[in-house]
Amino acid sequence: MEQDKSSVFVTEAALPPEETFLEHMRGILRSRQFTNHGALVARLERQLRDFLGLPRLDVCSNGTAALQLAIRVLGLNGKKVITTPFTYVASVTSLLWENCEPVFADIDPGTLCIDPVQVEACLEKHPDAAGILPVHVYGNACAVSELAGIAAARGARLLYDGAHAFGSRLAGKSLLAYGDAATCSFHATKIFHTAEGGCVVTHTAEEENRLWLLRAFGQRGEKYFCPGINAKMSELNAAMGLSLLPEMPRRLQKLARLAAIYDEALHMGSSPLLRSVQIAPGLAWNHAYYPIILASSRLLERVLAALAAQDIHPRRYFYPAMTKLPYIHNQSCPVAEDICQRVLCLPFWADMPESLPLRVAEIVRKAIEA
Numbered sequence: 001m002e003q004d005k006s007s008v009f010v011t012e013a014a015l016p017p018e019e020t021f022l023e024h025m026r027g028i029l030r031s032r033q034f035t036n037h038g039a040l041v042a043r044l045e046r047q048l049r050d051f052l053g054l055p056r057l058d059v060c061s062n063g064t065a066a067l068q069l070a071i072r073v074l075g076l077n078g079k080k081v082i083t084t085p086f087t088y089v090a091s092v093t094s095l096l097w098e099n100c101e102p103v104f105a106d107i108d109p110g111t112l113c114i115d116p117v118q119v120e121a122c123l124e125k126h127p128d129a130a131g132i133l134p135v136h137v138y139g140n141a142c143a144v145s146e147l148a149g150i151a152a153a154r155g156a157r158l159l160y161d162g163a164h165a166f167g168s169r170l171a172g173k174s175l176l177a178y179g180d181a182a183t184c185s186f187h188a189t190k191i192f193h194t195a196e197g198g199c200v201v202t203h204t205a206e207e208e209n210r211l212w213l214l215r216a217f218g219q220r221g222e223k224y225f226c227p228g229i230n231a232k233m234s235e236l237n238a239a240m241g242l243s244l245l246p247e248m249p250r251r252l253q254k255l256a257r258l259a260a261i262y263d264e265a266l267h268m269g270s271s272p273l274l275r276s277v278q279i280a281p282g283l284a285w286n287h288a289y290y291p292i293i294l295a296s297s298r299l300l301e302r303v304l305a306a307l308a309a310q311d312i313h314p315r316r317y318f319y320p321a322m323t324k325l326p327y328i329h330n331q332s333c334p335v336a337e338d339i340c341q342r343v344l345c346l347p348f349w350a351d352m353p354e355s356l357p358l359r360v361a362e363i364v365r366k367a368i369e370a
């Protein structure tokens with residue numbers, strides 16, 4: 001379907017400064033090195049390590065590959081793993097693709113991240129679970145201290161899906177610093193992107209070395225160590241990241257300002273029919289998304305219809321709960337299944353005009369009050 005110019009969607013991909021991007025692309029054409037850990041990928045990795053303060057951050061082809069690589073680096077492939085039903089499907093397909101058995105633990109209704117009490121209960125029931133895969137939903141922070149305590153007590157490995165976590169900081173550190181390993185996605189719809197891309201954060205030389213091998217066929221030089229895969233980032237993707245990274249401090253500030261405009265225009269906190277996600281205490285949130293939680297699914301349908309009438313298309317993110325996937329059987333998480341029915345991510349990106357959140361908020365408010 002042809003998309004009308006005036007249509008508004010949940011996000012628009014960030015554009016790099018054009019001349020910077022083209023200069024990188026011309027450099028690639030001159031060098032004829034398109035991939036295999038070329039100069040731009042190496043430079044992007046260095047700049048990301050500095051920007052995020054993560055010395056063992058390594059980039060790869062996308063956020064799903066990042067998860068699959070990390071699952072193997074931590075030795076979780078083929079094992080039972082506790083995870084959250086409130087996420088994008090890639091968290092779950094990564095586990096299934098690595099022959100893991102996902103066991104779903106319900107979420108905290110405030111933060112929408114996995115509930116440590118439910119994780120404990122799951123581990124009690126499944127003492128053979130070898131790992132925990134929580135998700136920093138919308139860039140919000142999971143209960144990292146509680147989860148670290150539980151994982152340590154049970155000898156389970158803790159892998160965070162930090163696909164949304166770029167730029168969020170907790171206790172002076174990037175949110176991606178937490179856990180035994182963490183992943184991020186640099187997909188075009190994420191706040192920092194390389195068109196397609198992602199990264200894995202590890203914490204020991206041995207694990208980082210294993211990641212390098214797995215990412216490139218299990219080969220180093222003329223030696224073949226293990227059956228790896230090809231999950232390398234190309235130079236073209238790195239060019240996008242190098243062009244956008246210097247913009248990130250400004251873009252993060254812009255997102256915080258736009259979120260404040262939404263909060264005020266929606267009179268957030270004053271209506272029992274509408275609430276926001278509870279942000280973890282002490283988190284410097286990246287404002288990766290602007291999620292709202294309606295009081296009922298009927299109300300959500302009404303808001304959706306009112307916005308659609310103005311050619312505005314927010315996203316039901318996440319919907320449905322992962323326990324409702326056709327290939328997941330006999331698992332239920334009532335809190336997540338309920339919230340999935342009435343959560344919405346409103347149009348939100350750093351370059352949106354400040355008039356847009358005002359316009360969207362007015363339509364939402366009228367629909368709620370109707």
Ligand SMILES: *Cc1c(COP(=O)(O)O)cnc(C)c1O
Binds near residue numbers: 063065088091197198
């Ligand atoms: C986007 C996303 C992924 C997958 O990342 P890709 O780069 O698109 O493969 C995984 N988990 C979550 C929570 C995501 O939002």
